[in-house]
Amino acid sequence: MESLLKLVALFLALFFGFMFLLRLYATKRSKEMQGKAFTQLRDGVVYFYSERCGACKLMKPEVERLKEKVQVLEMDVSRPEGFKLAQELGVMATPTTVVVKDGIIRKVFVGVVKYQKLLKEALDVKG
Numbered sequence: 521m522e523s524l525l526k527l528v529a530l531f532l533a534l535f536f537g538f539m540f541l542l543r544l545y546a547t548k549r550s551k552e553m554q555g556k557a558f559t560q561l562r563d564g565v566v567y568f569y570s571e572r573c574g575a576c577k578l579m580k581p582e583v584e585r586l587k588e589k590v591q592v593l594e595m596d597v598s599r600p601e602g603f604k605l606a607q608e609l610g611v612m613a614t615p616t617t618v619v620v621k622d623g624i625i626r627k628v629f630v631g632v633v634k635y636q637k638l639l640k641e642a643l644d645v646k647g
Contacts, residue, residue, distance in 0.1 A: 546612035550628035564591030566618040582635040
């Protein structure tokens with residue numbers, strides 16, 4: 521029984537370590553997007569999501585509120601056009617939210633982000 525518990529503890533440590541490293545890599549890749557040209561939207565927010573993503577479900581109300589103030593381009597990565605754009609930009613995780621100003625990617629967020637922070641970034645980002 522003790523060896524089984526050690527094995528489970530080792531598995532959990534490896535799993536969470538892997539998830540942590542994956543999150544770091546996704547964040548690094550998202551920072552590399554900043555400063556790139558974006559032709560599909562001049563000013564606004566691009567929201568990459570998946571219907572099966574639990575964090576994306578938490579983000580949905582925030583995005584809906586954001587749509588009332590700024591232009592939001594929603595891209596479902598499970599659809600061909602969303603997947604293709606995510607690949608082109610280097611999006612590694614959902615939800616990923618990209619703030620575009622003057623056709624340039626200014627800010628990228630990986631994970632759940634609150635409405636107020638997104639609105640502030642979308643309205644206040646300076647080129």
